Amino acid sequence: MEYFDNFFDKVFIDTLAHKLMSSKWSADNTANRNSWPYNKMGSHKFLGQTFFTRKSEDWIEYTKDLDLAKTLVDQWGYIKQRLNAQHLRLRECTGNLQFYKQDGQNHVDGDKGEVACILMLADEYIDGNIGGEFYNETQKVTVPFKQGRLIVFDASDLHRGTSFTKENMARLSIKWVGTPLTDRQNYDTIKT
Numbered sequence: 001m002e003y004f005d006n007f008f009d010k011v012f013i014d015t016l017a018h019k020l021m022s023s024k025w026s027a028d029n030t031a032n033r034n035s036w037p038y039n040k041m042g043s044h045k046f047l048g049q050t051f052f053t054r055k056s057e058d059w060i061e062y063t064k065d066l067d068l069a070k071t072l073v074d075q076w077g078y079i080k081q082r083l084n085a086q087h088l089r090l091r092e093c094t095g096n097l098q099f100y101k102q103d104g105q106n107h108v109d110g111d112k113g114e115v116a117c118i119l120m121l122a123d124e125y126i127d128g129n130i131g132g133e134f135y136n137e138t139q140k141v142t143v144p145f146k147q148g149r150l151i152v153f154d155a156s157d158l159h160r161g162t163s164f165t166k167e168n169m170a171r172l173s174i175k176w177v178g179t180p181l182t183d184r185q186n187y188d189t190i191k192t
Contacts, residue, residue: 001136001153003143007082008075013148016071017121020172023065025049025097047097051174054091069093076176079117083152088115088178098163098171106137110155110177120149121172122164131165145171 025047132145138157
């Protein structure tokens with residue numbers, strides 16, 4: 001697990017947080033889903049959004065806010081470039097919105113070998129230690145909240161995000177999950 005600061009320009013991060021706070025959130029973001037067919041049962045729910053999801057090789061769904069989805073997919077491209085991770089293909093990009101006392105419970109974001117990247121955001125100025133930490137249970141590591149901090153870890157690691165300890169303050173996070181490409185998917189051309 002690693003984390004990075006100053007990956008993105010401050011004005012971009014602040015503008016992104018503002019756009020996210022103005023976008024539509026649904027109360028159907030369920031962690032540790034364990035029901036079928038709608039995946040509504042699990043350990044806890046947050047306000048969430050799905051910006052991009054790869055249902056299959058040929059079927060991709062985007063949020064209705066295509067400009068926001070394009071920005072986040074472009075961001076993923078930059079993350080892959082900076083991390084030298086061109087072997088990863090985006091499987092999903094989602095967001096969480098947490099308020100005071102809405103701490104998450106341990107969950108995983110994917111399978112072994114997949115990579116998760118989480119971007120920490122707030123829509124207000126953070127003054128002092130007011131919570132919002134990311135905790136990786138698998139590695140027993142706590143990462144303090146910092147606006148624009150990017151956390152990269154194995155998607156199968158148990159982890160959780162904590163809310164801010166200040167009332168009425170929103171903690172936002174964007175999550176990208178990348179799946180390693182197979183050799184077949186890496187071919188640029190088909191040889192006959």
